[in-house]
Amino acid sequence: MIPREGTNLDPWYGLYADRTAGLSASEVRALFAVASRPEVVSLAGGMPFVSALPLESIRSSMERVMRDQGARALQYGSGQGTPELREHILEIMALEGVRAGVDDVVVTTGSQQALDLIAKLFLDSGDVVLAESPSYVGAMGIFRSYQAEVSHIAMDADGMIPAALVERIASLRAAGRRIKFLYLIPNFHNPAGVTLSWERRLEIIEIARREGVLIVEDNPYGLLWFDRPAPHAMRSVETDGIVYLGSFSKTLAPGFRIGWALAPHAIREKLVLAAESAILSPSAVNELVVSDYLANADWKGQIDTFRGLYRERRDALIDALEHYLPDLEWTNPNGGFYVWVTLPEGLDAKAMLPRAVKELVAYTPGTAFFADGAGRANLRLSYCYPTPNEIREGIRRLASVVRGEQELLSTFHPTGPVDLVLPAPHVISPPPNLG
């Protein structure tokens, strides 16, 4: 029998759990399907340039695993992940000053799953998660799906501002709100492109200790630095109050879907139970292949290759912005994948996106990275996937869109600024000439 609360579109509508109210497709999703066409320069996604990987080495690892450990690879594994892989993970984290034991690490299905498990362990409806302003869209989606509220803390070129954090903790607590953790992306922030300074890392750790706030340090990009290494991880100086997350997605390949959490003892035990309940165990095949690759291939050299490649693309993007759009503001990342752009006053990145896609360039509007509707003047540009030439062409196209918007604005508001909301469609449908 079809439940009576249903609709014509979805007969089960009335039966979904309350928490699914947070599961909404982004308004720009349909547009991104169009933006993935080859003629569009996409500066929107955060896809690593996997074509630069040593595919032969990875193939050898796959063959070796199947030849030498085929039965183990095809069986259920340990919920916490294989001991070999956890050993390798310790070696990788040591590059950023983190020391831990193999028992402290939990292998997950990407760091995205680690975020989901942490949210599942800590968040009740109405809880507050503190995060940077802006923050990673995928993390906020998870927090929302557990019915928590994200409270954004101001940041500048050195990352989150400690004084703003102190103030916010006080005001939330005065209002009777329950803060569950502070979610931070200290290195080459997604989407802001900035890095939290060492001094601020220490200050924020001190604040969190004093206030009894757990820190979730999400670090998928730390090894992808360009001109100088990022400061050591926050977890290098604080063990009890931090859950640290790492991933092979950006430094190796997202297709393996292997990430990890390093957590204080009590939290780690619960994480393993939650992971087992969610997936029984991570993919044993992928764990063994990644372990074999790390044991036999020049993985540090491969990360160096990625660094050189992304540095060149960052340079191409910044040069193109300086050349074509000198009146905009942007961050200049020292690693990672992203540049955060602020448009001239009066322009709206979300309203401008359909016109940009029509001009065959795509970006991610800033509103995606705020839980509170802010970010209309911002956009995120990713330089990880397109070639330097494509990046230059993409920015040339973007510049013509921005100029067009500015002309429109001065036509409608010749006397100048400007709290005009452009008469642009807020419900986005694919532009007609792209189908």
Ligand SMILES: Cc1ncc(COP(=O)(O)O)c(C=O)c1O
């Ligand atoms: C800041 C941040 N955290 C976590 C993730 C999830 O990565 P994965 O699940 O592939 O490890 C991403 C992916 O873009 C990210 O940018």
